Amino acid sequence: MDKIMIVMRREFNAYFNSAIAYIFVVVFLVLNSAFFMNTFFLTLTADMRGFFGLIPIFLAFFIPAITMRLWAEERKLGTIELLLTLPIETYHIVIGKFLASLAFLKIAIAGTLIIPIMLAKLGTPDWGPIIGGYFGTVLLGGFFLSIGLFVSGLFEDQISAFILSMILCLFFLLVGYDFIITPIDGWVNGLGTFLKQVISMKSHFDGIERGVLSLKDIFYFITMTGLFLTFNIFSLEGRKY
Amino acid sequence: MISVSNLTKIYGSVVALDKISFKIEKGEILGFLGPNGAGKSTAMKIITTYIAATEGEVFVDNMDINKNPIEVRKKIGYLPENSPVYKEMNVKDYLTFVARARELPPEKIKERLDWVIQATGLESELRKDIGELSKGFKQRTGLAQALIHDPEVLVLDEPTSGLDPLQIIDIRKLIKDLAKEKTIIFSTHILQEVDAITDRVLIINEGRIAANGYLQDLKLKAAAYQTTFLSVLAPFKEVEAELKKISSINKIRLIEKESSENRTSLKITSPANKDIKEEIGRIISLKGWQIISLFDRDFSLEETFINLIRKSKSQGEN
Ligand SMILES: Nc1ncnc2c1ncn2[C@@H]1O[C@H](COP(=O)(O)OP(=O)(O)O)[C@@H](O)[C@H]1O
Ligand SMILES: [Mg+2]
Numbered sequence: 001m002d003k004i005m006i007v008m009r010r011e012f013n014a015y016f017n018s019a020i021a022y023i024f025v026v027v028f029l030v031l032n033s034a035f036f037m038n039t040f041f042l043t044l045t046a047d048m049r050g051f052f053g054l055i056p057i058f059l060a061f062f063i064p065a066i067t068m069r070l071w072a073e074e075r076k077l078g079t080i081e082l083l084l085t086l087p088i089e090t091y092h093i094v095i096g097k098f099l100a101s102l103a104f105l106k107i108a109i110a111g112t113l114i115i116p117i118m119l120a121k122l123g124t125p126d127w128g129p130i131i132g133g134y135f136g137t138v139l140l141g142g143f144f145l146s147i148g149l150f151v152s153g154l155f156e157d158q159i160s161a162f163i164l165s166m167i168l169c170l171f172f173l174l175v176g177y178d179f180i181i182t183p184i185d186g187w188v189n190g191l192g193t194f195l196k197q198v199i200s201m202k203s204h205f206d207g208i209e210r211g212v213l214s215l216k217d218i219f220y221f222i223t224m225t226g227l228f229l230t231f232n233i234f235s236l237e238g239r240k241y
Numbered sequence: 242m243i244s245v246s247n248l249t250k251i252y253g254s255v256v257a258l259d260k261i262s263f264k265i266e267k268g269e270i271l272g273f274l275g276p277n278g279a280g281k282s283t284a285m286k287i288i289t290t291y292i293a294a295t296e297g298e299v300f301v302d303n304m305d306i307n308k309n310p311i312e313v314r315k316k317i318g319y320l321p322e323n324s325p326v327y328k329e330m331n332v333k334d335y336l337t338f339v340a341r342a343r344e345l346p347p348e349k350i351k352e353r354l355d356w357v358i359q360a361t362g363l364e365s366e367l368r369k370d371i372g373e374l375s376k377g378f379k380q381r382t383g384l385a386q387a388l389i390h391d392p393e394v395l396v397l398d399e400p401t402s403g404l405d406p407l408q409i410i411d412i413r414k415l416i417k418d419l420a421k422e423k424t425i426i427f428s429t430h431i432l433q434e435v436d437a438i439t440d441r442v443l444i445i446n447e448g449r450i451a452a453n454g455y456l457q458d459l460k461l462k463a464a465a466y467q468t469t470f471l472s473v474l475a476p477f478k479e480v481e482a483e484l485k486k487i488s489s490i491n492k493i494r495l496i497e498k499e500s501s502e503n504r505t506s507l508k509i510t511s512p513a514n515k516d517i518k519e520e521i522g523r524i525i526s527l528k529g530w531q532i533i534s535l536f537d538r539d540f541s542l543e544e545t546f547i548n549l550i551r552k553s554k555s556q557g558e559n
Contacts, residue, residue: 006341010330017329078325082386085289086342087314240293 003088007096008103011070015104028062029111036115047125048115052133052209056173056201059137059144064165066104067148068158070097071232075156084236094232098142098149105141109134128211136208139221140201144169146228153235172224176202242267242394242424243288248297250283250448257283259448260297267393270420272435272456273428275445276550281428282322284445285398288426289319301394315344318392322399324383328372332363332382335371336389343390353389360415361385377408384415395419397427401434413437432546446550459545466491468544469509469537471521475530477505483524489515504533513539 015021032051039050074080083093119125148165155161174180175195184192196203201224204217243265250258258280265271273281286292288299290310299306301313327335336357340350358364361381366374371382380400387395400416401409416427416438429435435442436456444452452459473480477495484493484507492510499506511517518535525532 003342006338010327010338013334014327014329077328078321078323079327081286081291081321082319082325082339085291085314085317085319086339087311087344088342089311240291241295 003092004096004099007088007093008100011097011100012103015066015100021104024062024065025108025111028058028108032058032112033115048119048130048133051112051115052129052137055133055137056140056205059141060166060169060173062108063105063141063144063169064148064151064162066101067145067152067165068162069152070101070149071153072155072158072161075153076158090236091233094149094229094236098145098229101145101149102138102142105145106138109137109141126211129209132211132213133209135213136205136217139208139218140205142225143172143201143221143228146225146232147172150228150232150235153232172199172201176200242269242302243426244298244300245284245288246298248284248287248299249295250280250287250292251295256448258287258294258297261445261448261450262297263443263450263453265424265426267424268420268422269441270416270425270439271427272439272442273426273445274430274432274435274442274546275428275451276430278447279430279445280448281430281445282398283448285319285396285426285428286321289317289396290314291321315390316392317394317396318387318390320383320387320395320397320400323403324380326371326379326382326386329370331368331370332374332385333367335382336385339386340389345390353391357385357388360388360418362411377404377411380404380408380412384412388419393424395423395425395427397425399428399430401429432543436542444546444549451549456542459549460542462545464539465513466510467513467537467539468541469511469517469521469535470496470507471509471535472499472504472506472533473525473530474504474533475525475528476503479528480505480507480525480530483528484509484521486524487517487520489517 032055035054036048036051043050071080074083084090116125116130119130144165147168148161151165151168152158152161154164175184175192178196181192181196184195186192201220204220207214207217245264246262247260248258248262249256249260261280261284273284275281283292287294288301288306290306290313293307302316304313306313330338333354336354337350340353345353358367361384363378363381363385366378366382371379374382380403384397384400387397397416401412404412413434416425419425420439427438440456442452442454442456442459443450471480477500481493484490490509490511494508494510496506496508509517509521518537522532522535
């Protein structure tokens with residue numbers, strides 16, 4: 001546990017040692033608020049449905065930018081050799097890096113809390129879906145972060161890591177939409193439906209975001225996150241041979 | 242302290258290490274010498290558990306590195322090739338991070354930091370980002386990181402490469418000072434580097450051991466031969482035919498860039514205890530050729546090293 005915290009602390013501070021982190025947070029907040037305000041003034045309802053409807057797609061772009069450097073930079077600089085010869089288990093390092101990126105993501109998301117505060121001033125929002133929405137966003141964020149972390153471990157080049165992570169995140173997002181699923185079903189019968197029902201994050205996120213906390217949905221995100229973190233550990237161990 | 246047996250590493254189709262075995266006793270300091278691509282870094286990466294061997298075994302302090310990697314890592318301080326460091330961290334934060342990760346108790350961290358900073362001369366650089374340091378200070382930061390937990394074993398991969406001559410002297414001195422209480426293995430492709438730091442040497446080439454022993458022995462071997470340089474106004478073939486009559490000559494080699502059709506410059510190897518200059522002079526004046534120069538010198542250590550490597554190469558090809 002101590003070891004995880006030591007790795008996490010270094011990694012978390014590293015975000016703030018580069019200007020890029022600040023820029024990303026600002027861009028994330030500005031874009032999110034802009035889109036929100038846009039729908040808010042159109043509908044004038046005191047809820048965040050529009051906001052949480054868009055958040056998965058924002059995260060699919062934003063998160064790869066947070067995770068791309070986590071391993072790729074270590075590989076490029078050669079510091080991975082120091083890190084993996086410290087007396088720390090590989091899985092401690094992976095979890096440490098993951099938690100650092102999750103902490104950073106939570107800060108960015110916390111910046112958007114200004115929206116519900118504003119809604120509370122203007123009207124009486126239904127808190128269920130808002131709390132559920134934030135909870136779902138963190139779960140989804142963790143899942144995408146684990147994808148990004150795993151992919152970062154496959155590259156020395158951050159841009160390659162960014163692009164592949166983004167494609168993977170978009171994949172898990174888009175297989176939840178019928179306009180993607182129908183052509184896949186036409187191509188291989190049943191594949192599209194299978195992807196939508198088993199792989200896609202959409203139905204799970206939608207459930208939580210409606211304020212309905214079902215164990216099945218939470219289980220989906222936790223399993224997927226664990227799966228990609230495990231891939232990351234295996235790919236690091238496999239690199240030895 | 243370190244025992245390596247039949248260590249083999251194959252990368253795809255490249256055999257980087259081919260069944261090498263050697264031992265380093267506690268308190269010994271071993272120079273790991275070999276040309277680029279010999280397999281030095283590969284061996285060090287395996288010993289430090291960064292990569293796994295294809296075959297063979299390594300024990301550090303009687304612990305199998307595959308069974309006990311975490312315990313082995315605790316014993317080792319490692320400076321990888323090119324001394325990688327987190328550029329955006331400052332020296333002090335970085336060393337503190339390594340100290341914590343190396344499980345130093347909080348109350349000891351300050352004491353060890355002070356010691357290591359003093360030993361590596363980093364006092365003036367503590368608040369600077371490592372990315373901004375000069376090559377020499379970057380290297381010292383790498384060394385400081387390897388020393389912070391006061392390890393019993395130090396593995397240093399080309400600790401002086403890329404440094405200027407003064408910095409090289411400093412680092413060599415530091416390694417020598419540390420040698421008093423630690424088991425050290427350092428790699429280099431420069432023979433003089435080994436000579437400047439230690440006597441115990443392991444020469445590897447193309448993944449095989451070419452020599453394992455003491456520089457002193459190599460020097461003795463070297464001292465058994467001498468090199469004679471001859472420059473004479475006559476065609477090579479004729480000079481060679483005459484010199485072959487001298488039985489104590491081991492080898493004759495033409496120095497092409499100093500020779501022409503009518504001028505022959507040779508490098509002649511012979512046992513050190515025979516003075517062949519006199520005999521060469523006699524034979525040549527009998528033929529009436531004009532000698533431009535004739536002198537000898539001791540066989541250098543460098544030449545012995547190169548010969549060893551050539552020999553291991555031809556053995557490998559057979
Ligand atoms: N990751 C790798 N993949 C493939 N070949 C490698 C790798 N690392 C080293 N090699 C090859 O193994 C051989 C030994 O390399 P190395 O141990 O780095 O030598 P040295 O440190 O003595 O210069 C070289 O031929 C090198 O090209
Ligand atoms: Mg090397």
